[in-house]
Amino acid sequence: MSEFDKEVERLEAGANAWEDTDEVAVIEVKQPMDKTMSVHLSDADWRILLAEARRLGIGPNALATKWVLEHLTSKTKAKSA
Numbered sequence: 001m002s003e004f005d006k007e008v009e010r011l012e013a014g015a016n017a018w019e020d021t022d023e024v025a026v027i028e029v030k031q032p033m034d035k036t037m038s039v040h041l042s043d044a045d046w047r048i049l050l051a052e053a054r055r056l057g058i059g060p061n062a063l064a065t066k067w068v069l070e071h072l073t074s075k076t077k078a079k080s081a
Contacts, residue, residue, distance in 0.1 A: 039064060 001009075011017055041049065046060075053063040 033065075 049060045049063060053060040
């Protein structure tokens, strides 16, 4: 029997799902993004984006999204100042 099956059996028998040493994790839930767009890049620019994303441990799409949102946020803050 696998470890997973043993754990399921233990829980089904009424054991606690949480351990005494478990901690509560607080997470921030943001509004989902529901719009998509395409960005055309040269091969050289793609390689720069990919290298930077890998350095940060994220995907290139996530990095491009992060940069766009940072730019939009800075523009919004500048207008309200």
